[in-house]
Amino acid sequence: MLASLNGVSKVFANPRTGKGLVALNDVTVNVEKGDFLCLVGPSGCGKSTTLNLLAGFEHPTEGQVLFKGRPITGPSPERGVVFQEFSLYPWMSVLSNVAFSVRRGSRAEREEVARRHLEMVGLSDFAHSMPNELSGGMKQRVAIARTLAMDPDLLLMDEPFGSLDEQTRRKLDNEVLRLWKAQGKTVVFVTHSIEEALMLGTRVLLMSASPGRINREWSIEAPWPRDPLSPEMTALKKDIVRSLQVCSCANGAPGGGFITINGSVD
């Protein structure tokens, strides 16, 4: 087992307003080496909190978060994150952004590693561009290159393509799959799109909101590329959507989100 959450609860309490929020309640997840684990669910179900706990940006209120058998005390290059928002430093060139996260080596060596990873995401020609000259999809590809250049054991992706258009998102999904297979990494991928999770994951974890909980888990053995319209996938999608509706109603989740068939959430 590479990483795990054991009976983890996470509470955010604001002493000023006197309001508390239970983001996660008694969540247990095991991440095995080689997994492509997708976390889906409505807004506010604690997907991103789960990812932040694994990254080490947050600490659990109760329970344990383990990585390679040891409690996680803070962020580390062993656990690379691709963030939802654009996270490149606008004052550094694309190459410097990637080289910044390479841990070891002289400047030249780090740039060499950066160059190799830019090539992997097909952006060699943009090494000397500034981030603001890139499209949204290219920025996220650079962010992926940067995270891979850290050579992490666990790749944490927090709705990395959420702000991109459908076409670009699909293209980048395939690219992530390709890199995952080529490098034998372990991925935890947060998305609100059920379809995206079905196209990518070896496992899909459905979370429900208020408080955040793991609702159900599916293992998907279908090979890639997957056809979203195949009977198998359609049946799976129906199953997931049904579970989602059941749990949302059961909780009477305030603002628990409304899920449409193609997976977008309000």
Add this chain to the structure above:
Amino acid sequence: MQQNGPRTRKQATETALKEGLSHFEFRPEARRFFVTNSLNIILGIALVILVWWVVAEAMILTRGALFPTPPETFSSLWNALGGATVNGETIYYHTWSSLLRWGTGYALALLIGMAVGISFGSLSRLYDTGMVSVYVVQMIPGLAWVPIAMLIFGLGESATVFIILMTAMPPIIINTAGGIRQVPPVYSKVAMMSGKDRSSLFTKVLIPAASLSIIDGMRIGLANGWRVLIAAEMVLGAMVGLGATIYDSRYSLDFVSAFVCIIVICFIGLAIEKLLFAGLENTVRNRLGLDKEG
């Protein structure tokens, strides 16, 4: 469609529409902007001089006051630049003395202000209490520092430098701390997950990300310091300096010299603002990629 190279904006637009292009190029109009910009500066200055002249003539006519007119003042300025003494010293020596006082006070304000601002910006607990003190200090008007400076340093250079320091520093602290607090959290997260230590988090990430705000603070601090310098020289009995000369005109009735000093003060302020800071801000904006269309 590039066979003729870039053309004027109008031609290029027409061709693009006619040929159904999605992108086109034309000759940049930087020169035009430069010309209008220079024209604006000249017109702005001319307007001030015009109002000054009208007021001067009116005062001479109605009150018989010794109000220096622009021609008188500029010819005196010309002589002063040529080496004629103003209030016992050359204008260069007065200017140098003032600049030296201001430079010392401002350099100290930058050093202390940035250090305090960075620590306040990164430690919430310090920020919450510390900023209250900074705002209190900022509320003290420049001239109110005079008795305090006299009590600590007596009359003299140190007192002047102290007043400049105390008025230039608060905006530097406020803007540095505020700028660092406003850096998107994701920038720090990237540095942390990349295994960076605190010092590279500051030098490579937080300070560059907050640089525009820091420059704003430096700019306000600089103007504060420059304004209070003139006042401090007047009150603290400096023998030389632009402010001292302006103040001495009360007794010597050498108002033309005072006006010469006022012009030098305006010119230096304008030069620092337009040349130094505008240039600095542009460079930083460029580096941050803020001028480019996303």
